[in-house]
Amino acid sequence: xxxxxxxxxxxxxxxxxxxxxxxxxxxxxxxxxxxxxxxxxxxxxxxxxxxxxxxxxxxxxxxxxxxxxxxxxxxxxxxxxxxxxxxxxxxxxxxxxxxxxxxxxxxxxxxxxxxxx
Amino acid sequence: xxxxxxxxxxxxxxxxxxxxxxxxxxxxxxxxxxxxxxxxxxxxxxxxxxxxxxxxxxxxxxxxxxxxxxxxxxxxxxxxxxxxxxxxxxxxxxxxxxxxxxxxxxxxxxxxxxx
Numbered sequence: 387x388x389x390x391x392x393x394x395x396x397x398x399x400x401x402x403x404x405x406x407x408x409x410x411x412x413x414x415x416x417x418x419x420x421x422x423x424x425x426x427x428x429x430x431x432x433x434x435x436x437x438x439x440x441x442x443x444x445x446x447x448x449x450x451x452x453x454x455x456x457x458x459x460x461x462x463x464x465x466x467x468x469x470x471x472x473x474x475x476x477x478x479x480x481x482x483x484x485x486x487x488x489x490x491x492x493x494x495x496x497x498x499x500x501x502x503x
Numbered sequence: 504x505x506x507x508x509x510x511x512x513x514x515x516x517x518x519x520x521x522x523x524x525x526x527x528x529x530x531x532x533x534x535x536x537x538x539x540x541x542x543x544x545x546x547x548x549x550x551x552x553x554x555x556x557x558x559x560x561x562x563x564x565x566x567x568x569x570x571x572x573x574x575x576x577x578x579x580x581x582x583x584x585x586x587x588x589x590x591x592x593x594x595x596x597x598x599x600x601x602x603x604x605x606x607x608x609x610x611x612x613x614x615x616x617x618x
Contacts, residue, residue, distance in 0.1 A: 390546075392546075417604075419604075419605060421608075427610065428593065428608045428609060428610040428611055429547075429593065429595075429608040431605040431606075431607070434604040434605055436604070442604045442605070445605070477546055477547065479547075489535045489552065489554035489555075489597075489599075491537070491549050491552060492537075492549075492606055493549060494539070494546040494547040494548070494549075495546050496545060496546040497545075497546045499544075
């Protein structure tokens with residue numbers, strides 16, 4: 387597609403339920419990122435995928451958070467047993483490969499706005 | 504370690520006046536520097552970046568930024584502000600030496616252009 391596509395755009399869930407957030411990156415982009423933006427906060431890096439390499443999971447805040455990327459394209463971020471502090475905007479982004487070209491631009495989707503009640 | 508500082512949470516400027524949004528960074532190697540803008544209830548939009556070469560970088564919507572290595576700064580500027588420029592602006596850095604996989608973002612500066 388023309389840009390990074392995320393769904394759902396808005397999600398309200400009850401505390402303790404699991405949620406899945408989906409990201410469809412820009413066609414041809416091999417690098418995919420998930421960030422979290424809490425109210426009034428900057429962007430917090432969560433996870434990075436690059437091609438078939440092992441993902442960089444160093445930013446995941448707890449083991450309730452996981453992500454996968456199937457077929458090198460679409461990615462799903464899963465939050466298990468959601469807590470109120472998980473309420474945030476979850477932003478997906480993609481770029482061309484970073485190796486040897488760390489200046490490649492990262493392009494963001496519109497975000498999935500998660501509210502845990 | 505890499506870090507970005509945006510010292511001003513809020514910047515107010517009158518329409519038609521020049522605007523500056525400040526950013527300083529810290530990396531162990533050479534930096535790749537980026538500016539993004541976020542309009543209300545939207546994702547981040549790329550404005551411009553510095554990779555190498557000319558220190559003055561021009562980007563979208565008439566914005567520009569100047570890379571200053573000695574001051575480790577990358578301030579965003581525009582000669583004449585528009586009301587439609589009101590938004591949240593993020594500076595970001597990646598360390599070219601460490602090969603970090605992610606961009607490290609500042610906490611953002613909210614720009615308000617007053618008609």
